[in-house]
Amino acid sequence: MAKRQPGAFDTWELDAPQLQDRSAELWDHSYGPVARRLLTSATRCYASKGFQATTTRDISGGAGLSPAAMYVHFPSKEAILFEIARTAHVKALDDMRSPAQDDLVERIWHIVYRHVAWNARYHVAARVAQYELANLTPENYASIREIRRETNRVYRSIVADGVEDGVFVPIDIKRVVRGIIALAVDPVRWYRHSGTDSPEDLGEFYAGLALAMLTSTPPVPASRTEPSDPTQAGEPAR
Amino acid sequence: MAKRQPGAFDTWELDAPQLQDRSAELWDHSYGPVARRLLTSATRCYASKGFQATTTRDISGGAGLSPAAMYVHFPSKEAILFEIARTAHVKALDDMRSPAQDDLVERIWHIVYRHVAWNARYHVAARVAQYELANLTPENYASIREIRRETNRVYRSIVADGVEDGVFVPIDIKRVVRGIIALAVDPVRWYRHSGTDSPEDLGEFYAGLALAMLTSTPPVPASRTEPSDPTQAGEPAR
């Protein structure tokens, strides 16, 4: 059997030990120091190996504890995942809510900027929050989904106002917002603190892309392409 | 332990039985009918539950076979994953290569259109190809990565030509291409054939977004935002 390995995805080579990871800053201090160490350890394990592939021994060991000690602080592996996902979703949403301003260009720019910067800064925890949700119980998943819906509403209300005011071009609001969020979340997959881009640099870049999508009517190619034929490969491009 | 459940992600509620899934069209006919049934079954299991959570019994059972019969056709679970990922990457790349034309707007529009449409049409297999790569052996992963690099090159060469010619605005080529691909792949996460959008509708929409990013210089907000403070929540937006 192949183990889930570091280095397995373009951008998934999270190797917990040498990782510059700020997850430890995130946890609520109603958790004691040992519980917070367990959360940090689990975050790194889930991010690098996936939820299913990490064992309770990995989590406990990463926090310097024996396999059994985890159960004093959390009832299950899944409870830890839920706390990580909940915290990341709540903190990201709180951070990105832009101060209410009149200028809708400012507002959407700001929100994308902050959202991207948060996802880059806390990419290890954010990755777990984005990619491991399928491992939650239905109840816990429903709880996370509520936060995700609120995130969507925050984006949509700004875009809808902008389209109505004519600051933005007329465009399918649900679809662009889905696209903007897809862009804002993508760094979670590949961001590394060791790279050249700071979280804020990235945020600026993506905020610009979002504004481009909202403020320009792109050229429409004259030739509307025939439907793609899945059985037939196209000619090589070059 | 929480099992990986259908309905766990906004958009991950793949429930294999009632799924309109075209994966069966994809497999090379050098595989016999039984092997192809195993590939289809595995694709649906991996997409709905994840690689780690699916058992060899799930795969065999889904193909109407006993647990042991799988090993006559494939040496391991991982070998099946590799064949799914390889096929999806190769077919998507072949399909999206646009015929060489002079007009760079046409070319980038066409390639995004085809890429998105393919990912929507074969979203079940494409999801496995995108999200389960971390479960491959290093050698098999390296093989897939080569195809991914080629996909990147196809995008980059068109964008680079367009920037040089002045058809596109000056922009960081690697970063926009990463963004465009993130958009083109995102439907894999949420697309359903039961929805209102056809794969081609979606392709057109995303091709428009990509062109917007490449052909417009977005407004820059006057107030350059102060760095985000992770310990402090912003004010509610509205």
Added chain:
DNA sequence: GTCTATACCTCGATAGAC
């Protein structure tokens, strides 16, 4: 609250009959 030891289960893969 942490430890060692272990119960109990399920999984991937194999053996061997047909």
Added chain:
DNA sequence: GTCTATCGAGGTATAGAC
């Protein structure tokens, strides 16, 4: 080439001493 039966490994979670 498919089956039934099973091995051996490794998983979650618990028991009970300290």
